[in-house]
Amino acid sequence: MPELIKQDEVVYQVLDLSVNLRRRGQERVILESLSFDVLKKECLSIVGPSGTGKTTLLRALAGLVPYSGSVKFHGETLNGPASDVVLVFQDYVNALLRWRTVQKNVALGIEGRIPKEQCQERIDEAIETVGLQNYRDSYPWELSGGMQQRVQIARALAMKPKVLLFDEPFGSLDAMTREGLQDELLRVRSVFQTTCVFITHDIDEAVYLGDRLMLLSGSPASLTFELDIPLGASRNQILTKESGEFLGYRHQVYEQMRKAHGGSQATG
Amino acid sequence: MAVPKRQARLIGWIAPTILVGLWQLSIVTGLIRFRYFPTPVAVARALHTLAVSGELYKNTAHTVSVTLIAWVIASVLGIAIGLVVGLSVPLWKGVMASIDVLRSLPIIALVPVGVIIFGFTLKLEIVIAAYAAMWPTVVNTISGVRQTRAELLDVGKMLRLSTIERLRKLIFPSSLPLIMVGLRLGLGLSLVLTVVSEIVGTPKGIGNALISAEQALHPGQMFAYILVVGLVGYLLNGVFLYLAHFFSPEERSRGMAK
Missing domain, CATH: 1.20.5 (Single alpha-helices involved in coiled-coils or other helix-helix interfaces)
Structure with a gap:
């Protein structure tokens, strides 16, 4: 019912978005004519097989790649990284500054821009939100993968963004750590009321975290399926994932994903 | 084991x-x-004589200070040139071939050119040593800058850092390990070329004392100075590494873990 949605409830308005990238001198169409909205305070999951262009889509929303078509952020055409939007990268090792402590990494986006005391307050708040208060003065390479990704999330939170874009942030973590961070993300979202776009190739993760889900597939990639996931705000790794509703949504997405792959392949 | x-x-x-x-x-x-091949004992005795007369100190002080002055000049220039060339793709494409040729040219071959221009002066020593010491820093700074991870630059854009901030907080620190390699190689070269220009003719320093001892048929003193040059090189490198460890948290913690 998009016509019922008030304009100020729309964070991103994407119309006919296409992205071409040059690789080894060859221009390739990665995304073709995508149209969708991202609504305030929702978590939109975007799933798709590896290599479809999910990351490219997210980078377009972040203002990191040139696009054609129209992307409006709070009603204004997006060109370049917008303020209030932060992308959390999959590759936390290279996204963190290994010569800076946890605290200094979290400070990167706000230091020198706001008064010192306020800056320290924000840093402390962000670090406590992700539960790293005992690791303030550690260096990233002294931490586990999950903790490093938390540092990156804390750095994003310290910017007080209205929108968080997640690029498969838990993709390279083990299952236990990943589930812990998923719950942490749900908690952070309920505290900060941040709008999220979450990209993953893990269908369970997409359904568990999303209020809405979109399937990206094909080459060039387009949106082939959309699903509302009204599981509510409080979700639980065991109960939610065993509930009939959850399994039903999961089933639908799997089916659509197979269909998009010509029925021949399982998901990747 | x-x-x-x-x-x-x-x-x-x-x-x-x-x-x-x-x-x-x-x-x-x-x-x-060999008539002029001294025993280690004779070398030790010569070293003692030189130390007592104050000559050893005077010559070593000269060579070490010229080495360090030339190295500092080379480092500042090298890092500056390296950053500028590394940051600008068109410039990099335009000058990289020239840099490769210039730095591959054996620097010792340029010493006579320096002599013609400057004569046997302090200037000659410093210019030759600085020129030699600059190239490793230039080349390593360029590769350091160009090897900055794209992810890191994206982080800079995402957190809306200014160009200066990106350079200061992301590109420079991430290139630092390679820059340090360049600086260390440069320090060694600076000493070598300082001694070379002293041997060739600058009337001061260890190189000059070494060649004078040879010409005066004092093999003991000559070997004593060879020993001293070796020691100076070893110590300069050691101090550099110690300082590098001291300022790098990563290295420091590794050292502690050992």
Whole structure:
């Protein structure tokens, strides 16, 4: 019912978005004519097989790649990284500054821009939100993968963004750590009321975290399926994932994903 | 096989001790019959004489200060040139071939050119040493900058850092390990070229003392100065590494873990 949605409830308005990238001198169409909205305070999951262009889509929303078509952020055409939007990268090792402590990494986006005391307050708040208060003065390479990704999330939170874009942030973590961070993300979202776009190739993760889900597939990639996931705000790794509703949504997405792959392949 | 540090150090002394012993023995027993080949004892005696006369200190101080002055000039220039070239793709494409040619040219071949321009002056020493020491820093800074991870630059854009901030907080620190390699190579070269220009003709420093001792047929003193140059090189490198460890948290923690 998009016509019922008030304009100020729309964070991103994407119309006919296409992205071409040059690789080894060859221009390739990665995304073709995508149209969708991202609504305030929702978590939109975007799933798709590896290599479809999910990351490219997210980078377009972040203002990191040139696009054609129209992307409006709070009603204004997006060109370049917008303020209030932060992308959390999959590759936390290279996204963190290994010569800076946890605290200094979290400070990167706000230091020198706001008064010192306020800056320290924000840093402390962000670090406590992700539960790293005992690791303030550690260096990233002294931490586990999950903790490093938390540092990156804390750095994003310290910017007080209205929108968080997640690029498969838990993709390279083990299952236990990943589930812990998923719950942490749900908690952070309920505290900060941040709008999220979450990209993953893990269908369970997409359904568990999303209020809405979109399937990206094909080459060039387009949106082939959309699903509302009204599981509510409080979700639980065991109960939610065993509930009939959850399994039903999961089933639908799997089916659509197979269909998009010509029925021949399982998901990747 | 893990050998305790102290033990490893002791083991390290065995080979040189045996070599020096053999050297002494082979001359004393007449196994080597070069007239101007001194025994280690004679070298030690010469070293003592030079130290007492104050000559050793004067010459070493000259060479070390020229080495360091040239190195500092080379480092500042090298990092500046490296950053500018590394950051600008068109510039990099335009000058990289020239840089490769210039730095591959054996620098010693340029010493005569320097002599023609500057004569045997302090300026000659500093210019030649600085020129030599600059290239490793230029080349390593360029690769450091160009190897900055794209992810890191994206982070800079995402957190809306200004160009200066990106350079200062992301590109420079991430290139620092390679820049340090360049600086360290440069320090070694700076000493070598300082001594070379002293040997060729600048009337001061260890190189000059070494060649004077040779011409005056004082082989003991000559070897004493060779020893001193070696020691200076070793110590400069050691101090550099110590400082580098001291300022790098990553290195420091590794050192502690050992």
